[in-house]
Amino acid sequence: MTADITLYGYTTSPFVRKVSCYLYYKGLPFNFVGVSPVEPDKTIGFSGGTQVPVLKIDDEWRTDSSPIGHWLDALYPEKPLLGKGEAERDIITNIDDWASAQFIPGMIFRSAVDGEKNEAFKKRAWRLAEIVSSGATLPDHIQKAWPDVIATAPFIQHMVNELDRTEPLLAMQQRLIMELTAHLGDGPFLGGLSAPSLADFAIYPQIMFNYQVGLINDLILLQHPTLAPWLERVGNTLPRNPWCVDESFIVNKWPF
Ligand SMILES: N[C@@H](CCC(=O)N[C@@H](CS)C(=O)NCC(=O)O)C(=O)O
Secondary structure, eight states, X not given: OOOOEEEEEOTTSHXXXXXXXXXXXXXXXXXXXXXXXXXXXXXXXGGTSOOSOEEXXXXXXXESHHHHHHHHHHHOOSSOSSOSHHHHHHHHHHHHXXXXXXXXXXXXXXXXXHSOXXXXXXHHHHHHHHHHHHHSOOOHXXXXXXHHHXXXXXXXXXXXXXXXXXXXXXXHHHHHHHHHXXXXXXXXXXXXXXSOOHHHHHHHHXXXXXXXXXXXXXXXXXXXXXXXXXXXXXXXXXXXXXXXXXXXXXXXXXXX
């Protein structure tokens, strides 16, 4: 009998997108349940917490995207997320730790806290609210307040405060792209590995989701000599829309 797999989250969360990519990569059918960030207890009350993603398989559930990857590999060893053997696992874990502590906070969250709160920022925030609301309806006044909600969310503040905020935002983002290039090495996948892993799925969604749903319309990495081919390679192991959003949200089509 096939297991009943449910992913709980909001797809604007980088960690939720990471887990949806795991499931698609492994070819595991699953249901997506949209969680309201303002009323998480309605859907994930059973977990005793407010954090997404939560992955439920039959009667068991786990939180935290990296341990979820280990759990999936233990249950479904084909197409491992943690590579083949200890040496590969160490490489993947090292890049995944960097993604959680540096790339995701620096590329995704810091601009909500330290970036200019101009019209472009507000438009992006409202677009994010619209996407969240398509999974779990947000009242209009909360959607309107989304630029402030994301700028002041405690978990975002906490993650950003762990960064060295004396480094200017733009310089940090340029450094992170250089570090990503170094992690790719000679490829074809991150860590120089021959198959995609949890490390690729920690990063790829953070770049491609923003582009595909129109949060950014000019993806400069498409001009990058090694990262653009890597994006294409990782994307080719997944469906074109692995984001648990309706096709109507995809405004920039697959660029390759
Ligand atoms: N280490 C966790 C981080 C997950 C996380 O920070 N989730 C955020 C959304 S991006 C969240 O649920 N924040 C609300 C909260 O913690 O109450 C993972 O890798 O899954």
